[in-house]
Amino acid sequence: MSAMTAAAEDLDLSVLPPDYRAAFEALQATAARAAELEEIVKRLEHLVAELNQVVHGKKSEKLSEDDRQLAFEDLETAVAEAREQKQTEAPGDDTPKRKRIARRNRGNLPEGLPRIERVIEPDSLDCPCGCGQMHKIGEDRSERLDIVPAQCRVIVTVRPKYACRTCTDGVTQAPTPPWLIEGGLPTEGAIAHVLVSKYADHLPVYRQSQILARSGIDIHRSTLADWVGVAAFHLGPVVDRLAEHLKTSTKLFMDETTAPVLDPGRGQTKTGYLWALARDDRAWGGDDPPGVVYFYAPDRRGENAEKFLKGFNGILQLDGYQGYNRLTRPDRKGGDPILVAHCWAHARRKLKEVFDRDGSEIAAEGLLRIAEFYAVEADIRGIAPGQRLSARKARTAPLVAAFGDWLQAQRKRVSAKSRLGEKLAYIHRHWDGLQTFLHDGRVEIDSNPVENLVRPIALNRKNALFAGHDEGGKAWGRIASLIETAKINGVEPFAYLKATLEAIANAHPQNRIDELLPWNVKPSS
Structure with missing residues (x-):
């Protein structure tokens, strides 16, 4: 008081x-x-x-990207x-005051958005002095974003029939326009909306059915699921061609993540996997556009990776999962032995786990040494491969060699059965692959680009809980491949899928399928 x-x-x-x-x-x-x-x-x-604690504090490293975003929000x-x-509630008189406009991230209102002008005229244009009517000398304009909930509309196709009044030679009528689902309810735009809502916005079809019901449109989830299945079938050749295009590269990323799938025979879920095969050469200015394909498999056996990579010869950047070892053997099926580039982010993560739990000084020193590698990478990001390679040989190679000596020295000091000993052994097992980036300027120091592309799968997994069947897992991977490839190429996924489905409905030639790849489609606004 x-x-x-x-x-x-x-x-x-x-x-x-x-x-x-x-x-x-x-x-x-x-x-x-x-x-x-x-x-x-x-x-x-x-x-x-x-x-500030969420953004800069030490605990922020323990939060996942999704957790951090929720904390931010x-x-x-x-x-x-x-x-x-x-x-x-600021003290002062009762006179209305103009609020201070926030300068932080006011958003962007593109020129292409429809604009509805509302002109607000004064109550009177008579001059207070009584000398007549005032004249306009200018105006102030302000823009605000207005959002109208998604509007559903019905496209009515009318095909008039014509006949001759004189003869009875027949009736003429325009043919029905081609539809992806002949005689079906949805337009290609409606199908694209369901696909994007399910695989980009992570809304299962039963929730989409509930949202439509609020607009008075009663469409059962099974009907929406049928639309998804039809689209997945017709988009299959595009995804297959996308995979072929990626495998012509000489350097790719690969990672796998769980995809829970309902197992009807047991009345519960089983663990399937989506294997992400990605290309992203933007860090060194490569000419090939980025892309990703998700292959579904009911398990994590290495033979799946061998099958998915059939026809690929080159460098594969990945984590330390041993299932990939078969790809490096001389008797590899589907191509030459692959050169593996292992991930320093995974090596760092192993030491970070020990440091966070035990405060180990050895782990802390290892983290500081790895940080020096990343400091060099930050300096050379975006430059040509030759320049990156020269910088790595001059600056990073001595640091990595010193780390190797330090690693062997610590392994002799630490029990192999201890938590720290196991982490050091992990780094030792993958030592050759961890040095691949020192010999090729196109290779990244870690596989973070593909891990970022796996994150949308994890988000969909949290929201949808599981796929209803192995076939659902395949459709999941197929459509997610096109959506994520469109996104990383700066193409709006809905516009891309709508344009692609319309092209397929209009019998797009198979020999021009490259025109339907996400980086080649130019959707109309």
């Missing part, structure tokens, strides 16, 4: 003259508002401190609420 409030309780205001009493009450109200603002400021300071929402409260 403030001193003024305490004094006010002891003071009998009724003995004061009216003017003094009103002034004292106004002073009390101002003091109360100031106290409220002080509490708001304290709350803001606390929220900003928490936000909720904390930023709370900060905005507190700021608005502070703005609204």
Whole structure:
């Protein structure tokens, strides 16, 4: 309680003259508002401190990317609420004031968006001096984003029939336009919307059915699922061609992630896998566009990787999963032995796990040594492969050699059965692959690009829980391949899928299928 409030309780205001009493009450109200603002400021300071902890604090490394984004959203929402409260409850007179415009990320309103102008005229154009009507000398314009919930509409196709009044030679009528689902309910745009909602926005079809029902449109989830299946079938050749295109490269990434699948025979789920095969040469200015294909397999056996990579010869960047070892053998099926580039991010992660748990000084030193490699990579990102290779030979190779000596020395000191010993042994087992990036400027230091492309699969897995069947897992991988490839090429997925499905419905020639690859399609606005 403030001193003024305490004094006010002891003071009998009724003995004061009216003017003094009103002034004292106004002073009390101002003091109360100031106290409220002080509490708001304290709350803001606390929220900003928490936000900084999420962004910069050590604990942020323990959060997944999705967890961090959720933390950002909720904390930023709370900060905005507190700021608005502070703005609204600021002491002062009752005169309406123009709110300060936030300078942080106001968003972007593209020129192509439809604009509806609302002109607000003054109540009167008569000059206050009585000398006549005022003339327009300018105007102020302000733009705000308005959102109308997704609008469903019905496309009515009318085909008039014509006949001759004189003869009876027949009736003429235009043919029905080609549809992806002949005689079906959806347009290609409706199908594309369901695909993007399911595989890009992670909305299972039963939730989409519920959303449509709120607009008065009763479409059962089984019908939506049927649309997805038809689209997956027709998009299959495009995905197959995308995979062929990727495998003509001489350097690719590969990773795998779980894809839970319902096992009807047991009434529960089993663990399937989506194997991501990706190309991303943007870090060194490669000419080939980036792309990714997700192959579904019911298990994680290495023979699946061998099958998916049939026809590929070159360098494969991946983690330390031993199932890939068969790809390096002379008797590899489907191509020459593959040269493996292992991932320093995984090596670092092993040491980080030990350091976070035990505070190991050996793990801490290993982390500092690896950080020196990444400092060089940050300097050479985006330059030509030859320049990257020269910089690595001059700056990184001595650091890696020193790390190798340090690694062997620590393995002699540490028990092989200890937690740290196991992590050091992991790095030792993959030592040759960890040095591949020192001999080719196109190779990355880690496989993070493909790990980023696996993340949307994990998001869909969390929302959809599981695929209903192995065939559903294949459709999942097929459509996700096109959506994610479109996204990393800067192509809007809905516009791409709509244009591609329309082209397929119009019997796009098989010998021109490359025109339907995501980086080649130019959807109309």
